[in-house]
Amino acid sequence: MNKLLLAAVLALFWGQCYALSDEEKGLQIMQEVDRRDTGFGDSSADVQMILRNRHGDESVRRLRMKTLEVIGDGDKTLSIFSSPRDVKGTAFLSFTHALEPDEQWLYLPALKRVKRISSSNKSGPFLGSEYAFEDLTSFEVPKYKYKYLRDEVFDGIDCHVIELYPQYEHSGYTREVVWVDKERYIVLKVDYYDRKDSLLKTQLFRNYQQYLGQYWRAGEMLMSNHQNGKSTLLISENYKFRNGFTDRDFDRNTLKRAR
Amino acid sequence: MISGWLGLFFGCRGTRPGMSVSGLSLTMLLLFLSGPVAAWEFSGKIGVEDLGFFHAPLDPRQHSNYVSGVVETELYHEWDEGTQSFAFVPFFRYSQHDDRRTHFDIRELTWMKVARYWELRVGFRKVFWGVTEGLHLVDIINQTDLVENNDTEEKLGQPMINLALIHDWGTLDLFLLTGFRERTFPGVEGRLRTIPEIDQDSARFEKQGVQRHLNYAIRWSHAIGDWDLGFSHFYGTGRTPSIVPEFDENGVLRLIPYYPQINQTGLDVQMTKGSWLWKLEAILRSGQGPTFAAATGGFEYTLFDLFETGLDLGFVVEYMYSGASQVNLPTIFQDDFLTALRFGFNDVQSTEILAGVIFDRTSNARFYNIEASRRLGDSFTVDLEVRLFTGAPKSDPAYFFRQEDHVRAQLNYHF
Numbered sequence: 004m005n006k007l008l009l010a011a012v013l014a015l016f017w018g019q020c021y022a023l024s025d026e027e028k029g030l031q032i033m034q035e036v037d038r039r040d041t042g043f044g045d046s047s048a049d050v051q052m053i054l055r056n057r058h059g060d061e062s063v064r065r066l067r068m069k070t071l072e073v074i075g076d077g078d079k080t081l082s083i084f085s086s087p088r089d090v091k092g093t094a095f096l097s098f099t100h101a102l103e104p105d106e107q108w109l110y111l112p113a114l115k116r117v118k119r120i121s122s123s124n125k126s127g128p129f130l131g132s133e134y135a136f137e138d139l140t141s142f143e144v145p146k147y148k149y150k151y152l153r154d155e156v157f158d159g160i161d162c163h164v165i166e167l168y169p170q171y172e173h174s175g176y177t178r179e180v181v182w183v184d185k186e187r188y189i190v191l192k193v194d195y196y197d198r199k200d201s202l203l204k205t206q207l208f209r210n211y212q213q214y215l216g217q218y219w220r221a222g223e224m225l226m227s228n229h230q231n232g233k234s235t236l237l238i239s240e241n242y243k244f245r246n247g248f249t250d251r252d253f254d255r256n257t258l259k260r261a262r
Numbered sequence: 263m264i265s266g267w268l269g270l271f272f273g274c275r276g277t278r279p280g281m282s283v284s285g286l287s288l289t290m291l292l293l294f295l296s297g298p299v300a301a302w303e304f305s306g307k308i309g310v311e312d313l314g315f316f317h318a319p320l321d322p323r324q325h326s327n328y329v330s331g332v333v334e335t336e337l338y339h340e341w342d343e344g345t346q347s348f349a350f351v352p353f354f355r356y357s358q359h360d361d362r363r364t365h366f367d368i369r370e371l372t373w374m375k376v377a378r379y380w381e382l383r384v385g386f387r388k389v390f391w392g393v394t395e396g397l398h399l400v401d402i403i404n405q406t407d408l409v410e411n412n413d414t415e416e417k418l419g420q421p422m423i424n425l426a427l428i429h430d431w432g433t434l435d436l437f438l439l440t441g442f443r444e445r446t447f448p449g450v451e452g453r454l455r456t457i458p459e460i461d462q463d464s465a466r467f468e469k470q471g472v473q474r475h476l477n478y479a480i481r482w483s484h485a486i487g488d489w490d491l492g493f494s495h496f497y498g499t500g501r502t503p504s505i506v507p508e509f510d511e512n513g514v515l516r517l518i519p520y521y522p523q524i525n526q527t528g529l530d531v532q533m534t535k536g537s538w539l540w541k542l543e544a545i546l547r548s549g550q551g552p553t554f555a556a557a558t559g560g561f562e563y564t565l566f567d568l569f570e571t572g573l574d575l576g577f578v579v580e581y582m583y584s585g586a587s588q589v590n591l592p593t594i595f596q597d598d599f600l601t602a603l604r605f606g607f608n609d610v611q612s613t614e615i616l617a618g619v620i621f622d623r624t625s626n627a628r629f630y631n632i633e634a635s636r637r638l639g640d641s642f643t644v645d646l647e648v649r650l651f652t653g654a655p656k657s658d659p660a661y662f663f664r665q666e667d668h669v670r671a672q673l674n675y676h677f
Contacts, residue, residue, distance in 0.1 A: 054610055062610050062640060088676035089643045090612070091305060104536070106485070114415070115390045119490045123537040124566035127574060131610040175567065198570070255485065256381060256428055260347070260374065262340065 029149030029165045033181075036188045037144050043218045045071045045248040048239045054132050057232030062087075064130055067262075068239075070141070071248050076100055078141040079253040083261045094261045096253060097122075101143040102171055110258045117255050126175025132235040133204060133226040135175055138195075146171055152180070157192060161185040176203070187211075189219045197230075204228050214244050306335030309674035313453075317665040320457050323450050330357035332672075334369065345376045351419075355410065360452030362462070363409040369419045381426040386419035389437075391481065391492055393532040393541040396580045396600035396620060397558045400528035400543045402496045403479060405443040411670075412454050412649075413631075418443050432484030432491075439477040442467075442499045445519065454666045460505065461516045467499065468522045468549075474499050492530040500524040500550055504590050524549035537564050541580070551590025558582040560600070576604035578618065592659040597623045602631075611637040626653035627660050645672045 023031070052064040065086040071079040077099030084093045092112035099105045105122040125137040147167040155164050167179040177200045182192040190208055197203040210222030224237040251257065313328040332355040340347035351370035357363035372385035389403040404417035421441040427434040447460040467474050477498025484491050503519035510516055526547045533540040542559035560580030568575050579602075582595040602618025613636040620629045630650040637643050647670040654660035 056610070087637060087640050088305065089307070089637060089641075089674070091676075106534075115388045116392075119393075119485070119532055119534050119539070121534060121537050121539060121564060121566075123564075124574065126570070127567035128572045128608045131608055131612065173566070175570065251378060251428070254428070255483075256426060256433055260376070260381075262338075262344070262347075 025151040026149060028151035029167075030144075032151065032163050032165055032183055032188075033147070033149055033167075034144055036183060036190070037142065039188045040142075040218060041072075041074070043072055043215065044245045045069070046214075046220075046242060046244050047246055047248075048220075048243070049241045051236075051238040051240075052130065052132055052134075053236040053238070055234045055236070064132075069246075069248065069252065071250070071253050077105065077143050079250070080141070081253055081258065081261060092262075094258050096255065096258045097140070098253075099140045099143070101145040104172075105140065108255055108258055110261070115259070117258060123173050125171070125173040133228045133233055134235055134237070137169070137171075137174055137176075138206070138226070147179075154185075155182070157182045160191065162191060187219060189221075202229055212242070214242060218244065301339060301341075303338040304335065305338075305677060306333065307674045307676045308333050309672050311670060311672040313668060313670045315453060315665075316667040316669075319453060320665050321450075324453050324455075325359045325451060328358050328360060328363075328453070330355055330363065332356075336370070347374045348372070349374075357409075357452075360409070360449050362446065362449030363452055365407075365409060365446060367407065367418050371419070379428055381428065383422070383424040383426075386421050387424070388417050388419060389422075389424070391494060391528070391530060392543055393490070393492075393530050394543050394558050394560070394580055395541075395562070395578055395602070396618075397582050397595055398543070399545045399556055399558055400492065400494060400530045402494075402501055402526060402528070403437065403439065405445055405501050407446055409446040409448055409452065418446070432482050435479075435481045435483070437479040437481075439479065439498060440475065442475045442477065442521070444521070445501070445503060447519075453668070454663055456505075456517055456662050458515055458517060461518050464516065465503070465519045465521065466506070467520075469499065473523070474521075488534050490532045490534070492528070494528040494530075496524070496526045496528070498523065500526075500547075502550075502591065504550060505592060522550045537566065538562075547586075551587045554585035554587070556582075556584040556586060556593075558595075562604075564604075572608045574604075574606035574608060576606070578602040578604060582620075588659075594627075594629075594658065594660045595620065599623060622654075622658065622660075625655045625658055627655065627658050628652045629660065641676050643674045643676065645674070646670070 047067065047069045050066050050068050052066070054062045063086065064084065067083045067085070069081045073079060080097045080099065082095045084090050094110040096108045097105055107120050107122045109118045109120050111118065126135050129136055129139055147169055150166045152164045152166055155162050162182040163185055165181050165183060167181055169176055175197060176195050177198060178196050180194040181190055184191055189211060192208065193206045194202060195204040205227050207225045208221040209225070211219045212222060213219050220239065220242050222239055225234060227234040309332045311330045311332065313330070315326045319326065334351065334353045337350040338347065349370050349372050353367045353369045355363060355365055368386045369388060370386055372383055372387050375382045390401055392398045392400045404420045406414045407416040407418045408414065410416035420439060420443065423438045423440065425436045444462065444465055447462050448455040450459050479494065479496045481492060481494035499521050503521050506518045506520050508516050508518055524547055526545055528545045529543070531542045539562040541561065542557070544555065544557040546553065546555050558580055562576055562578045564574055564576040566574050578600065580600040582598045582600065584593045584596045586593050598620050600618055600620045602616060605615040607613040615634045617632045621627065632648040634646045635643060650667045651660060651663040654664060
């Protein structure tokens with residue numbers, strides 16, 4: 004019985020492969036991106052955020068990011084700020100979900116206060132940077148609808164180019180165009196189009212390194228805003244996987260004492 | 263262990279320099295410093311503040327401008343893979359004119375141990391409970407440091423043993439509060455104060471000794487879906503004193519703080535739905551005059567990324583009710599509304615403005631409050647507060663503040 008079912012599924016699958024629409028092909032590629040990044044368990048990294056305005060003035064934020072993979076749902080993340088010094092100890096806890104609103108708490112060390120905050124803020128800037136909140140949450144397949152556009156060589160690498168249409172509420176984008184490395188199934192570049200469908204930002208992913216023989220992480224991510232001339236560079240260092248994190252490392256008690 | 267802490271904490275009253283606890287802090291510090299000096303973190307802030315009043319004072323001994331300086335540092339160390347830590351946060355403010363506002367405090371001096379199902383903290387700490395913006399009813403662990411800021415948001419460090427039990431059904435916090443701390447009040451030359459000033463040195467207590475100093479609290483808190491819930495009980499010496507008017511042998515009026523033994527049950531709830539935060543805090547207090555209830559609640563609604571400028575515009579509306587008898591516990595916020603706008607610019611300098619008014623539903627009393635803050639460069643921040651009091655009738659305790667409109671500006675250096 005099971006074998007019959009399997010055969011039927013396989014037949015369907017192969018059948019689709021020959022007459023795959025651009026939507027299905029786009030979805031399949033992004034499912035593969037997601038599949039290859041599944042199973043990392045947990046990770047932590049030290050992140051530097053360098054904000055640059057159009058005159059080249061820089062300001063730096065430092066934070067530590069911890070992530071717990073939640074299979075079948077969005078990841079849990081904890082971000083702990085160490086600079087600028089006036090926000091040292093501020094921490095942000097997020098339980099991300101695909102289409103349901105995320106659950107978010109902010110810890111304010113001066114008041115020793117944990118605040119549950121609204122997660123409707125998707126398009127607003129994160130800490131004055133060119134990253135919006137929605138650019139920093141974990142990638143989940145159901146968050147978007149997809150359309151395969153074309154194949155293209157980017158930076159000497161063969162890529163699939165796919166268009167993503169956000170399906171969650173309050174997004175600042177009509178669409179995102181994503182360049183996916185055909186061999187490694189990792190994202191190399193994203194173009195973001197604003198609500199008026201004009202090009203707003205471009206993000207480049209650089210210095211990829213592979214961890215645990217499978218999972219690729221970019222050492223540098225550069226977000227450039229074409230409309231205001233500002234940019235934000237994210238440098239991630241000291242990536243560590245399989246730290247043994249549990250839900251307990253991502254609760255409101257931990258938020259209050261996170262360093 | 264417990265009696266050791268008690269012995270050291272008893273008699274720690276007020277916050278004047280030279281309090282008996284500083285000896286303890288030094289001992290503990292030396293104890294910890296004698297260990298391996300790895301990964302000690304030192305940080306803090308130094309600030310200068312100017313507090314200026316628009317009108318002549320009610321008492322000629324008061325002044326119209328006060329310059330002051332503040333330093334607060336933190337020494338932090340963790341070990342045992344982060345499951346144990348030590349934090350020491352001394353605080354000192356020097357204020358021109360007001361010798362009561364010149365004060366030292368240990369905001370934090372804590373050892374913490376973390377395990378899978380529990381967290382234990384021993385020492386001086388600050389604990390905040392609650393959800394609302396205008397009034398913090400449920401929050402009762404720490405004494406208010408009223409000389410630091412009249413908004414009651416600044417707190418004195420509270421010595422305690424706190425065990426948190428952490429399970430699927432929520433977090434249960436057990437507190438043994440080891441040492442009662444009296445509220446700080448502005449001195450003769452200080453402002454904002456009652457006329458005459460509160461006679462802090464003549465404070466009275468319903469209980470003495472161990473009963474005054476050993477207080478207990480318990481709190482269950484949990485997040486279930488969109489709901490964040492807290493349910494608490496406190497038994498011990500009340501943090502908010504009753505003010506007893508008395509004439510001394512010379513016929514001079516004195517205002518004496520009286521700290522009764524109270525029971526207070528508290529509930530705090532927040533529901534987060536889309537861009538709406540719905541909030542409620544309610545308490546039932548017995549032991550301070552007739553048993554009474556008080557509550558505050560409302561909403562905060564935010565328009566995020568307004569017109570794609572990155573600006574967040576929040577609307578805060580809260581109602582405050584208190585059933586406390588005005589004789590036993592003079593309360594300004596008995597039947598009042600708060601409306602406020604919160605601007606979050608989300609710029610590189612983290613500019614924020616909160617502008618609001620609290621108005622009494624029955625009298626014409628209004629209290630305007632504007633708070634603004636932003637970062638300058640990487641290491642400096644500037645805070646500005648403007649507070650205006652209008653229309654309070656003589657029957658309202660806010661009548662004391664009719665001449666007290668003021669602006670406070672503080673520049674901080676963070677390191």
